[in-house]
Amino acid sequence: MPAPSKASSGVPPWGQFPAAAPSLLRDLPILMGGLAIFYGLLVFARYGVGPVNTQAEIQLDPGALPKYAFFSVTRIAIAYCLSLGFTLVYGYVAAYNARAERLMIPLLDILQSIPVLSFLPPVMIAMIGLFPHSQLGAELGCIVLILTGQVWNMTFSFYSSLKNIPREMHEAAEVYRLSWWQRLWQMELPFSAIGLIWNSIMSVAGAWFFLMACEMFTLGNRDLRLPGLGSYLQTAANQGDTRAIAWGLAVMVAIIVLIDQFVWRPVIAWAEKFKFEQVESAEPAHSPILDLLRRSKLLPLAARLTLQPASEALNLYFSRAAASRTGKAQDRDLTRWTWRALMGLGLAATAYAVFRMGQMLVAVSSAEAWGIARGAGATFLRVEATLALAGLWTIPVGVYVGLRPKLSALIQPLAQIAASVPATALFPVILLILVRAGGGMGVGSILLLLLGTQWYILFNVIAGATAIPTDLKEVCDIFRMGRVERWRKLLLPGIFPYLITGFITASGGAWNASIVAEYFRFQGKTLSTVGLGAVISQATDAGNFPMLLAATIGMAAMVVTINRFVWRRLYGLASTKFKLES
């Protein structure tokens, strides 16, 4: 079905009304969708400004699920929008201001390595302090918490896209004097769109993963719970209510699949046009939903009445403002002073924070420090064991599937659905089975880490095996290479760059996931095992800030060190020696 994307251009907006009846019918779902979203926002706003109720009774009745699901989706959506805003500002400044870049990128690296739960106490206390009398405080805290789990990789993606805009394209924008506004919309956003979209998908998946931890937690003597799907599942697990767990899981998977079909697929198909390629690709992505939207009469009409005049006016406004700007030198002087003042303030604040942190860290006893070191070692071993296990099954399976195009066309969508189920939601089920089988938290945590991270490796291996050129495979056939030789000479080197990419993502994910995998409340008991993640979770629960700080620093240091010294080097090797030049 060809998508007549511009079929209705050139028709006056109010023309052809009588003939539009069937298309009006087609537009009905779109109209209703818009109204539903509006109503939802209204409900959420009313609840948000309502009185404080952080001890909401979570009902395990399946009838309450739609409401909870709606709250969770709204939280994730708001957190995502905030992430996007942060990403655009932070990435833009880091990419274009060389001085800021030197500070902002390492900072991003560190922030990325801090697990979500470590942000919990400061964020929550700050937010509740800001809005002590309305639900807004707790809600905002939860949203910011979700944000800290999803924003960093998006920012990195946007920053590196900006850095990769071809030189001549930048020069064209400069020589043709595009205003910053026009540059943003016609060059920078389109160029970074695809990377940003894929990272958004990953980020939202991450939000689902940490949803349970974000919606329900104890902070010192306070027990906070916000109505939502995550707290529903958590409560169900606490009470050991298998039926409720099953219901919650089913709803969550359904929502994830729906979002995938109704949001991500259309967006990916739409983003085809942002591919930076010189020739048209043979198999563009498709989405029936996008086709429906494109065939709609209502949307172009709405766009022509609102978006187009607005964008025209804004573009002209910024162009003319840029053209009439004078006194550049003064401007530059001003920005230089602002910059210096900001730098001074930042330095002072950093120095003060480091001083206070030092004071706080003194409170950590040597026994506690030993506990952190032991936990770090244990988690390190656990993460590496997980990666090894994951590699052990995903490499053969991934290569087997990747070398067979028909099979991979069949398997990929199924695997994608399996991968989209957040492992944390499955955890109660797995623990249930493990407890019955007599296994402990030690095995369980590895299993949970595995569930959360194996997919990154699997998908990358499949992609790598698919990308091995046919002629190289034929060479192996002609020389009648044995299985071992074939793996050594072709398959392993061929998938190496993809494998490394997969391992890097999986390693980062595993460290972050250890905070939920090593410490779990289940059937009224707290199950935990030795590990850095468990230390962090425990410190959060107990409101033991010095311990939390020390453990977080420990984890950030571990992750950054491993990235620098292991993964980055392997990545360098992968992108030089093992790169398959087409």
Next chain:
Amino acid sequence: MNSPAADKVHVAISHGDWDSAVATLQKLDPAEAAELMMGLAFEEQQVLFRILPDDFAAALICRFPYYHSYVLLHTRSLEHLRAIVNKMPPGERLQFLDELPGEAWQRLMDEISGEALPAGGEGVAVEAAGAVSKRPPAVEPIAEAVQVEKSFLQPDGHQIQVIAPTDLSLEADTITALLGPSGSGKSTLLRILTGLIPPTKGIVLWHGRPLHDCAPNLAIVFQSFALFPWLSVLDNVETPLLARGMEHEERHNRAVRALHAVGLQGFETAYPKELSGGMKQRVGIARALALEPEILFMDEPFSALDVLTAENLRGELMELWLGKKIPTRSIFLVTHNIEEAATLADRILVLGRNPARIRADFRIPLKHPRNRNSAEFLVYVDYIYKLMTQPEIEPALPSAPAAKPPYPMLPHARPGGIAGLLELVNDRGGKEDLYHVADELHWEVNDLLPILEGATLLGFARTQKGDVEITEAGRAFANADIPTRKVLFRDAALAHATLLQQIRISLASKSDGAMPLEFFRDILDEHFSAEETQRQIETALNWGRYGEMFSYDAESDKLSLARLEHASDSKRDLLRQS
């Protein structure tokens, strides 16, 4: 050559005292003076010739090769040209005219009799402006670069100069071509002129005002097109108009007109990726023309296209320009293609390398459209080839702060290319016209120059007046079998190429015969930019591997002699077995 008079002339020139150089020349016998002058660099010849008295110029001119005389004559005003030709000794004038190809003869005849004025009116007679002449140009230039120079600071604190102080002006009604080998800084100069890159020193003026104080109406056509793939053809062309704050209707009309001009009507809603390379560049040109720029800058606009498409597009551009269908007043074209420059340009600037500077600045007074097979056209092409292949003289920079002697550069030629060139020349009897060589091998001057430099450096060939001539050593190389060639190549390279000598000596001085490549990279870094260092290393590895001078292990990033012996041992074993 090293007569006291020659020394005197050289000294006078290096002090910029052209008048005393002329005085010295005039005291000599004309034959001797002519020979001395031919030994000078082209840019110096040009300046000298422009200030020679007519009588003396007439006495000298008949002793140069005819095409050389022809080009030099055309650096003078029409009035002087006539006077000089009139004052030539009759017998020699007859011989000079006799040697000229038909069309060149016709033109000269017309010029002497004052019947036809060449394209651009008296423009031909306007003396070449710029660094060489040191006189103000007769016409008020649109854009002017005054003593611009560019240097980059290396991480280790070394300054590397990529563009030497340069004066350059762009006048109305002229297509100016900037010609130079790749990596010579042509594009950097274009970016300085357009304000994309600030010069390290000097200033760019636009109608006499500093560039950054006015918003000059200029446009660039890029080598890679630089279109936005997510915008339709129409939107791409409208983009710069929107940036100027133009209302929708006017924008649309202008864009459609520009697209019409380049033959893209009907493609408004297409996306760039649906178009062929030539069509994409048409969009690039339309986008530039829609702005109605005062000067149109083109940065290698045709070099990403195939030969036929490029030819076609050049023709259409000339049609627009000559038919005055575009309000553009001047075109500045950067290219490495000699024929392209000779076909399009009214004025050609030849750029030298390391650092970039203008070696020659002359006009081509041929009428448009030019016939590429006309003998007169070929005279100019020959002349440019000769210019570009003549070894560069080191720029005399009296003010240079105790600069280190420049490190001799390895030309970026592959040994296979050098062998190919020598074989061809050898087959042609040992001497061949460079233009023919390039034509025969389908090499552009970009490919030819480094190979020629390589062959010359190794002592296998020499260039003379636009010809390449094979030497004894070169003949031996061309006739040898492959193993012998490797030996000859190694001996020649170790005798002449400084970098390879250094590598070899350093390796031999180590007990294990191995050294990290990083060591040599550091040495080169002091003399070259990062990219140039990389290219030097690549060339050295290429030459070293071909001549089996040393081996390189990518894994340990080390150069060594050891593996080589090992390899030759095993080769000997193989030979023994067979």
